[in-house]
Amino acid sequence: MDESAICEAGRVLAGGGLVAFPTETVYGLGANGLDEEAAAKIYAAKGRPSDNPLILHITSVEELPFLAEEVPQAAYALAEAFWPGPMTLVLRKTARVPYGVTGGLDTVAVRMPSHPVARAIIRAAGVPIAAPSANASGRPSPTKALHVLEDLDGRVDMVVDGGTAGIGLESTIIDVSGGRPMILRPGYITEEMLSAVVGKVELDTAVTGMLQEDIKPRAPGMKSRHYAPKAEMTVFLGSPAEVCAAIEEALGRAAAAGRRAGVLCTEESERFYDAPVKKCAGRRNEPESVALSLYDVLRAFDREQVDCIFSESFEESPLGGAIMNRLLKAAGYRTVRCGRISSFRGQNAGLDVHWQ
Numbered sequence: 001m002d003e004s005a006i007c008e009a010g011r012v013l014a015g016g017g018l019v020a021f022p023t024e025t026v027y028g029l030g031a032n033g034l035d036e037e038a039a040a041k042i043y044a045a046k047g048r049p050s051d052n053p054l055i056l057h058i059t060s061v062e063e064l065p066f067l068a069e070e071v072p073q074a075a076y077a078l079a080e081a082f083w084p085g086p087m088t089l090v091l092r093k094t095a096r097v098p099y100g101v102t103g104g105l106d107t108v109a110v111r112m113p114s115h116p117v118a119r120a121i122i123r124a125a126g127v128p129i130a131a132p133s134a135n136a137s138g139r140p141s142p143t144k145a146l147h148v149l150e151d152l153d154g155r156v157d158m159v160v161d162g163g164t165a166g167i168g169l170e171s172t173i174i175d176v177s178g179g180r181p182m183i184l185r186p187g188y189i190t191e192e193m194l195s196a197v198v199g200k201v202e203l204d205t206a207v208t209g210m211l212q213e214d215i216k217p218r219a220p221g222m223k224s225r226h227y228a229p230k231a232e233m234t235v236f237l238g239s240p241a242e243v244c245a246a247i248e249e250a251l252g253r254a255a256a257a258g259r260r261a262g263v264l265c266t267e268e269s270e271r272f273y274d275a276p277v278k279k280c281a282g283r284r285n286e287p288e289s290v291a292l293s294l295y296d297v298l299r300a301f302d303r304e305q306v307d308c309i310f311s312e313s314f315e316e317s318p319l320g321g322a323i324m325n326r327l328l329k330a331a332g333y334r335t336v337r338c339g340r341i342s343s344f345r346g347q348n349a350g351l352d353v354h355w356q
């Protein structure tokens with residue numbers, strides 16, 4: 001770790017500037033989380049709507065009562081189990097947390113990252129750090145410093161390169177601000193892991209399926225199209241064999257229509273496709289590798305100038321819920337069902353594509 005870079009990052013943050021830095025989930029775009037003006041720079045740099053709240057990053061549980069009122073026992077139990085790590089708690093905010101950070105909400109999202117560079121930078125700044133993912137609003141989250149520069153070069157004071165993020169998907173968000181704990185965004189910490197600590201947890205509609213026009217998600221950032229590549233994307237649901245056959249058929253149709261198609265596949269399936277562009281999101285039998293390369297692959301399709309993307313699906317593993325959540329949002333819920341789907345939660349929520 002470059003100590004002088006860490007000190008410099010701390011100085012920039014304490015002075016109200018913007019620093020992008022690695023965390024174990026994705027890269028974050030940091031600013032002083034108690035300074036409304038500094039936070040406003042995050043919204044400007046990302047082009048993020050001002051009603052979409054930020055997550056405050058801390059390095060010790062002792063900071064929690066400073067930011068959150070009436071911290072319930074469940075919050076401490078979850079913090080004890082999963083912090084530092086890829087879990088964000090939503091709690092009732094104290095008066096110290098500006099509304100300019102919470103998008104006007106009376107709740108605040110707090111996370112304690114485990115990445116050593118993130119922790120060192122937060123400590124050097126000496127304040128809680130507000131940090132959304134360091135992408136332009138609506139784009140796939142950055143898992144490498146290069147992705148941050150693709151979106152935000154010239155718009156931030158400093159980018160700290162800490163190599164590739166470890167997990168590749170954003171933190172699990174769990175609302176413990178009242179009533180039964182509720183997952184607002186799935187992530188590496190799964191429903192099963194959370195309920196082992198606090199008992200049964202609820203799932204927000206943003207997790208279970210496509211948002212209806214008239215239902216507001218509890219996490220304002222979970223609106224439908226998000227993490228999106230530029231090309232139209234369709235996710236094929238079903239068993240790997242059914243999906244593979246249906247994508248091959250779709251490729252034939254795209255070729256006949258003169259459309260340049262890309263396939264989002266895995267190392268196991270790549271050889272089955274005859275496609276202008278193929279991108280492997282890791283290995284199907286190692287779901288962690290899919291999570292880690294998903295956003296990189298979505299960004300790579302943009303460089304290939306494809307007209308459409310056909311994606312395999314990843315329902316089966318515990319991490320599959322988080323992977324499918326991001327994939328379906330990237331696709332704006334355009335799906336093709338290729339067979340019987342037994343376990344997928346969002347199955348009633350897709351906008352089915354019917355081929356002519």
Ligand code: TXA
Nearest residue numbers: 025028053107108109132133170171218219220221222
């Ligand atoms: O892994 C992560 O969480 C990354 C790294 C950088 O820590 N951060 C991240 O931040 O993903 P962002 O801003 O891209 O996503 C934050 C999500 C948004 O969907 C936002 O609406 C939700 O958290 N959120 C923040 N505060 C909230 C609150 N008080 N109530 C409900 N949802 C909240």
Ligand code: MG
Nearest residue numbers: 132133141221
């Ligand atoms: Mg984000």
